[in-house]
Amino acid sequence: MARRKKASDDGAETGGETPEKASLLDAPGADAPETAAVEPIEIPDNCVFIGKSTKPEYILLKLANRHGLVTGATGTGKTVTLQGLAESFSDAGVPVFCADVKGDLSGVAEMGKEKGWIKERAAMIGYDVKFSAHPVIFWDLFGEQGHPVRTTISELGPLLLSRLMDLSEAQEGVLNIAFRIADDEKLPLVDLKDLQSLLEDLAARAKDLTTKYGTVGKVSIGAIQRQLLVLEQQGATHFFGEPALDVGKDLMRTDTDGRGYIGVLAADKLMQSPRLYATFLLFLLSELFEELPEVGDPEKPKLVFFFDEAHLLFRDAPKALLEKVEQVVRLIRSKGVGVYFVTQNPRDVPDTVSRQLGNRVQHALRAFTPSEQKAVKSAAETFRPNPDLDTEQMIMSMGIGEALVSTLDEKGQPSMVQHTYVKPPSSQVGPITPEQRAALMEKDPVAGKYDEAIDRESAHEILQKRTEERAKEAAEAAAAEEASKGGSSSGKSTGGSRGDSFWTALGKSVVRAVVPMATRVLEDAIRRNTLGGHSRSK
Template sequence: MAAIEQDGKIFVGKGENLQYLTLKLANRHGLVTGATGTGKTVTLQVLAEGFSAAGVPVFAADIKGDLSGIAEAGEAKEAFVSRAKGMGVDYQPDQFPVMFWDLFGEQGHPVRATISEMGPLLLSRLLDLNDTQEGVLNIAFRVADEQGLLLLDLKDLRAILVYVAEHAAELTTAYGNVSKATIGTIQRQLLVLENQGGTKFFSEPALKLTDFMKTDRDGRGYVNILAAEKLMESPRLYATFLLWLLSELFEELPEVGDPDKPKLVFFFDEAHLLFNDAPKALLDKIEQVVRLIRSKGVGVYFVTQNPLDVPDKVLAQMGNRVQHALRAFTPRDQKAVKAAAETFRPNPKLNTAQVITELGKGEALVSFLEGNGVPALVDRALIRPPAARLGVITPEERKAIIQTSPCKGKYDQAVDSESAYERLQARTKEAAAPAGQEAPAGGGGILGGIGGFLGGLFGTNRARGTRLTTTQTIAREVTRTVTNRVAGQIAADIGKSLGGRTGSTIGRSIVRGALGGMLRR
């Protein structure tokens, strides 16, 4: 077979001309559409093979399990050999480096994220919350952040929701109405998420995105395959996870402009699940990420049955198109055919709308960006046969690949770190303990506690990262309690001297300013 990748291009198929996807333009995103059984998965594999051969890592969800064959060498089947010869090339079997991942840790390395990393917007989408419930969830995140409580797993989120319910009266004044009924609804939705396997996903160690961006010793990009057969039973979890992954890539990767080839290519199979019933705020977020992530060197390719599954604002970002056959049996099908035809640059030699309904298996209408990013004329092409195995691999083959993976052992065991749940439990026990039984932590009296508190405070990233030691945590709590009591007494004395509510307010402001100045030194 002609080289899968050569001269900065990926060989995809042949129509009137050989069809190549230019690597320099591959981060302009793409769309692969077509009815069931028309060859979308084969096209996805062909593109993934080309990117891997060019040294570009790939992430793809494997909905049916048949993308896993890319890890093993293909076979010179008669159909493959004859199709390759029809393109004027020889068929050459090949295989590609693969890492398997699984949110449930059954068919690949476990994939985990923390509650804080997911954030309230995506969690609200995942839990199917209304605007009021989403508002309360935002309050819970704010309270956790202000109190330095890490939200890592579902029990942390449950604990902070209980705390918010218990302090609803005082929080309502600062943030708006917080009802226990709303908290109860969110807790019930969390229970549903737990039953769908959310407990395994929300934990540590959290996934490092750099592990998706590896190459092997030969310089080939790893194809990261997410086992999604079981995950598809929870479509909202599937869609939310992939959107989180896309958002994390956008936030973490530096700007690179238009590199000679992408840093990572992201295939989003069953893309309609991302957009189904999504609120406008979420759709706006998706459109923003897809539009801007190009400059981070990431290409996003949506794979779905119908181009109408993708909102117009997102569809407009898809520069590289592969359209397999659509069947125009219903009015909606006819509308989809017309919409698909109108998205291509017209070719005077083709009636695009008619050809879409006549395409055979393995055929597609193809239009890739060329030159200065201008779409090529649409062409009817045969997609090249994959060089790797087409279909599933055996459990034994999968196990052997996992055992030799570069990430073996890194994510195998879940870790339960000290976070919001443990901290709030400790507070409850302290509050319930009889007076006089508490002892200073770590020695050194109050000054020792202040030292530990300041060391922990300035060495801690509350948003994401480094956690306080147990000694620092206890010292911080003791110091906070003592400081609050002293500050309250000073404020009260100043208030008495100045008189009335104004005096109390001035007293509190003076104390906050003084303590703030001390802590900044």
């Protein structure tokens, strides 16, 4: 059985810089050694166990907030690695939030069963698998496979909303003006219809607002309104509303046994709207950054965040957004939050972000084209070299469940890269049934808290009342003016001599217009008759 001991018992257990004495593989791609010869491993208490090379490989809990990267081609074992890491963090009392792209991660909520490959891998590395279920809260932006996840338009903010709608610089400027006016005029922006109503109101007042806030172009407002309709069709109406997710409380829970809850976001449908998916996850990071206090380097993280399909966050992202991501990743470490990006290729993550990721797990990559070969070489260069290991060759030859691992040692320095067999998970591998999911949702800590939407008075209702009041005031003013005009004309018609003078003047005008016309007609007739008589006599 695996035995746990304190990291201080042996400096070599910290994942430090001691070179490999012998490899688990005689050559890259060779068969694993006989399991009977493998000694039971000793795992320190203050770590997250990943797997075994020539020694246990793990992430020190006190350095887990230095972020990480899990990469590899499809089918190489990234999801199982992610599941195993989530379990270990949970067992250490650290809450976890992860996106479940294919539905497989839902199995973490059910106890695993001994299978042939699990038994073989456990024996190979000397690991005692203690099968267990883990505390899970299921989330879903669409409210179908988990509790609804909502936020308000105000909380998302103009920068992320502009990213979500892919607005131009001019359109983003108008959106910033809209948010400023909403603050100045106390108009709560909760859902999409609030923002739509506000933009409609700004278009009607564009001339009056320009001198105070800057140009409010109706063309830009129209373009934003079109993008809001696109979001509405993609299901964003489910995302914007209340009650909004309490990020600081409901994503950072522990159960009665002290284990961290694993928040599993159903992302299979959400992936059809990749811009919404990326914006939502970045929003969560931003909210955590704003809400959490500075804690420096705690003994263990307050929360670990796994960002699957991470390339969606950076694809075609404008410079301003990339700078925002870099800032959040760099600074959120001091809030006790670890961010782990999961993607196929390490080049999916920009260098400005990648250099901040201290704990790395690299599964196999395939290299059939020059571009793929370049990617393999780039991935190999991100690791601290091991003189006993051809990193580039190993990346292309590893099997399923094998990985190159480098983590931070006690001094915060990257360890030399090691070829590692990843541990099997203790929970169910593969998805649970819809019935199991529903039963778990009924008894989790947030059951009933977010399931029913609330539509309180906000910008849409306030602006609607304001429009109705303006229309009423305009109608009353028009009626008063009409009544005033009616009284004046009545006085003129019964004004005696004033009325007579009017008709006299009118008669004179008619005479002046008609008499000259009649004279000309008579003269023309006489002329024609006279000329006609001369012609007949001839």
